Amino acid sequence: MDLDFTPQEQAFRADARAWLADHVPCRPLTSLETRQGFAEHRAWERTLCDGGWSAVSWPREYGGRGASLLEWLVFEEEYYAAGAPFRVSQNGIHLLAPTLLEHGTEEQRARILPAMASGETVWAQAWSEPEAGSDLASLRSAAVRTEGGWLLSGVKTWSSRAAFADRAFGLFRSHPGAARPHQGLTYAMFPLDADGVTVRPIGRLDGKPAFAELFLDGVFVPDADVIGEPGRGWQTAMSTAGSERGLTLRSPGRLAAAAGRLAALWRTAADPDDTALRDRVADAVIRARAYRLYGYAQACAGRLAAGAEASLTKVFWSELDLAVHETALDLLGPDGELAEGAWPDGYVFALAGPIYAGTNEIQRDIIAERLLGLPKGRRG
Amino acid sequence: MRFLPDAEQTAFGRNLDRMFAAADTPSAVRAWARGEHGPGRELWARVAGAGVFGLAVPEAHGGSGLLPVELGVAFVELGRHAAPGPLVETVAAAVLLGRFAGDGLAGAWLPRICTGQVMASLAMPCGGPYALDADAADAVLVVSGDPADDLHLARDCDPVQASLDPARRLARPRDGELLATGPGVREAACCAADWAAFATAAQALGVGLALLDRTVGYARQRTQFGVPIGSFQAVKHRLADVLIGLEFARPLLHGAAVALAGRAPEASAEVAAAKVAACEAAYAAARTALQVHGAVGYTAEYDLSLWIGKARALRGAWGTPAECRAKVLHK
Numbered sequence: 132m133d134l135d136f137t138p139q140e141q142a143f144r145a146d147a148r149a150w151l152a153d154h155v156p157c158r159p160l161t162s163l164e165t166r167q168g169f170a171e172h173r174a175w176e177r178t179l180c181d182g183g184w185s186a187v188s189w190p191r192e193y194g195g196r197g198a199s200l201l202e203w204l205v206f207e208e209e210y211y212a213a214g215a216p217f218r219v220s221q222n223g224i225h226l227l228a229p230t231l232l233e234h235g236t237e238e239q240r241a242r243i244l245p246a247m248a249s250g251e252t253v254w255a256q257a258w259s260e261p262e263a264g265s266d267l268a269s270l271r272s273a274a275v276r277t278e279g280g281w282l283l284s285g286v287k288t289w290s291s292r293a294a295f296a297d298r299a300f301g302l303f304r305s306h307p308g309a310a311r312p313h314q315g316l317t318y319a320m321f322p323l324d325a326d327g328v329t330v331r332p333i334g335r336l337d338g339k340p341a342f343a344e345l346f347l348d349g350v351f352v353p354d355a356d357v358i359g360e361p362g363r364g365w366q367t368a369m370s371t372a373g374s375e376r377g378l379t380l381r382s383p384g385r386l387a388a389a390a391g392r393l394a395a396l397w398r399t400a401a402d403p404d405d406t407a408l409r410d411r412v413a414d415a416v417i418r419a420r421a422y423r424l425y426g427y428a429q430a431c432a433g434r435l436a437a438g439a440e441a442s443l444t445k446v447f448w449s450e451l452d453l454a455v456h457e458t459a460l461d462l463l464g465p466d467g468e469l470a471e472g473a474w475p476d477g478y479v480f481a482l483a484g485p486i487y488a489g490t491n492e493i494q495r496d497i498i499a500e501r502l503l504g505l506p507k508g509r510r511g
Numbered sequence: 512m513r514f515l516p517d518a519e520q521t522a523f524g525r526n527l528d529r530m531f532a533a534a535d536t537p538s539a540v541r542a543w544a545r546g547e548h549g550p551g552r553e554l555w556a557r558v559a560g561a562g563v564f565g566l567a568v569p570e571a572h573g574g575s576g577l578l579p580v581e582l583g584v585a586f587v588e589l590g591r592h593a594a595p596g597p598l599v600e601t602v603a604a605a606v607l608l609g610r611f612a613g614d615g616l617a618g619a620w621l622p623r624i625c626t627g628q629v630m631a632s633l634a635m636p637c638g639g640p641y642a643l644d645a646d647a648a649d650a651v652l653v654v655s656g657d658p659a660d661d662l663h664l665a666r667d668c669d670p671v672q673a674s675l676d677p678a679r680r681l682a683r684p685r686d687g688e689l690l691a692t693g694p695g696v697r698e699a700a701c702c703a704a705d706w707a708a709f710a711t712a713a714q715a716l717g718v719g720l721a722l723l724d725r726t727v728g729y730a731r732q733r734t735q736f737g738v739p740i741g742s743f744q745a746v747k748h749r750l751a752d753v754l755i756g757l758e759f760a761r762p763l764l765h766g767a768a769v770a771l772a773g774r775a776p777e778a779s780a781e782v783a784a785a786k787v788a789a790c791e792a793a794y795a796a797a798r799t800a801l802q803v804h805g806a807v808g809y810t811a812e813y814d815l816s817l818w819i820g821k822a823r824a825l826r827g828a829w830g831t832p833a834e835c836r837a838k839v840l841h842k
Contacts, residue, residue, distance in 0.1 A: 132513060132516060134514055140512075410836045413835075414787075417763070418759070418788075420784055421760070425758075425759055428765070431512055431514045443754065446752075447759055492744070494751075499748070503751070504731070505730060505742065506731065508743060508744065
């Protein structure tokens with residue numbers, strides 16, 4: 132057993148580090164949950180793409196580097212260690228792209244992926260509905276067959292980045308007579324400025340428009356913008372859910388950098404006699420290290436934790452992210468109440484972690500039923 | 512990078528698992544707790560025969576060289592079966608004595624540790640004043656002094672005291688024959704302490720896995736309100752958290768093994784991280800196991816008690832949670 136990187140992997144790390152050192156903005160960008168910040172982050176995606184670093188794990192033909200899973204982990208470590216901005220294209224690159232690579236047509240991949248990699252098209256996810264949250268399969272937004280495509284109607288909500296994004300992807304009920312709620316759904320992509328779409332931004336806890344409600348009224352989607360087979364959208368979408376919950380959405384490198392900043396803050400700002408706080412900082416460092424090593428083990432096994440195993444990861448990173456930020460605010464004392472800055476912004480962001488991408492309660496159900504083999508029960 | 516156990520290491524663990532399962536280990540544990548060491552010594556001989564102690568002994572003295580990855584695999588299984596005896600202490604004593612190859616100490620003791628003839632216990636300042644199972648051990652080593660530069664072979668011990676884990680029996684050793692002295696003892700003791708903490712972490716992970724396994728089995732078959740209690744979310748979620756804790760402790764244990772194997776300067780901190788994560792996960796498993804089993808889990812008669820007590824004891828052994836956390840930050 133070892134933790135050694137090959138010369139090729141070391142060179143990859145060195146390349147990434149050198150490029151990031153030259154290009155990461157020296158001043159932090161405005162919060163990406165604001166109009167100005169969104170534009171700044173989109174411009175940063177362009178810079179990343181020009182350097183060939185915006186989607187390293189994709190095949191080269193779509194703007195990636197064909198990086199291995201281990202190289203991707205290395206890139207993420209370097210990216211966040213360098214203090215580089217959060218990724219406004221995250222939902223597209225880590226949620227939609229894996230689905231397109233697995234289930235999309237060649238035409239879709241060629242048309243959609245390069246524009247996603249450059250930040251020209253920023254994507255939002257449109258899954259939840261006012262009456263369909265944890266019970267996602269009960270969704271009611273409809274796709275009705277029309278000449279050459281589908282007409283989408285209904286309400287989608289809690290759509291992250293949708294206030295300023297360009298396009299969205301989501302699930303719609305296309306075959307309403309199906310025997311089970313998971314059947315008869317279709318996975319469709321649509322422009323957020325299309326006729327029939329109304330975007331109502333929603334302020335998150337601190338008021339920033341981090342997500343939005345989408346009202347759809349007969350929005351036309353051509354067949355070319357349906358992913359996978361119509362009526363089998365749930366199966367198609369679940370490959371995205373694995374990516375969302377697993378390592379990719381919140382990488383070990385990102386958590387490692389956050390824990391590292393926390394430890395640095397502790398060294399400069401903490402009362403050395405406060406051992407309770409010291410223990411929390413140590414725990415954050417230990418857990419971030421565990422996540423990093425867990426990622427290496429996954430990479431060595433040649434697979435990402437998908438399906439039920441991804442639920443372990445989701446609960447772990449979301450709780451760790453929150454613990455890191457809560458501890459930082461406690462460390463800051465009176466300044467921990469101030470709303471402006473990387474720690475409070477990260478804190479408000481982290482508060483959503485246990486909720487989105489399937490609540491941690493749903494994840495624990497999945498872990499218990501599919502990994503531990505406990506009997507299914509009625510939820511709720 | 513190959514950060515996974517290989518086929519041979521996995522098979523080694525599986526074989527130990529089978530060996531303990533076939534040996535009626537719980538009876539040996541209960542006998543050990545009564546001070547009857549016969550069945551435990553038989554198990555000890557089998558553990559030695561499987562080469563476990565040799566994993567902490569250089570080849571020149573009959574071992575396989577220091578192999579922390581394999582040792583970790585073995586100690587997970589020792590924990591999974593709640594094996595009795597000063598297993599960790601014998602391994603740590605082997606590492607300690609292995610540092611004294613020049614002056615005959617290693618040659619005198621290590622071959623007999625490998626074969627299981629010598630069951631050793633060990634007390635060092637960093638591990639507290641007690642020697643585990645000193646009444647059963649053939650040799651009790653003591654590192655003492657200020658600075659801790661003296662290595663003694665204990666002459667005798669104070670009366671044994673019961674532990675919260677009935678299968679662990681603690682005694683304060685008294686200094687005896689001086690085996691070695693000087694800063695070399697201190698350095699060797701530091702190294703041995705890392706190995707002791709590492710083996711304890713692995714043992715704790717095994718304890719946690721056994722507790723989870725037994726509790727999941729119980730929750731599937733125990734019915735209340737007409738359904739298995741494992742179908743209730745309150746039960747499921749606690750068990751899911753136990754699995755998360757254990758699954759994320761495992762890579763830390765492997766990381767610590769790699770650091771120990773490479774004699775990396777950060778090995779102490781890596782071991783401390785693994786120790787606190789594994790012991791916290793095992794302790795959480797014990798609390799959940801007790802709660803999910805209800806009253807039957809609270810009885811000494813039910814075998815679950817063998818692991819519940821051990822999870823508590825291992826938490827503090829060879830590095831308290833606070834000491835480990837401090838070490839992680841001050842590396």
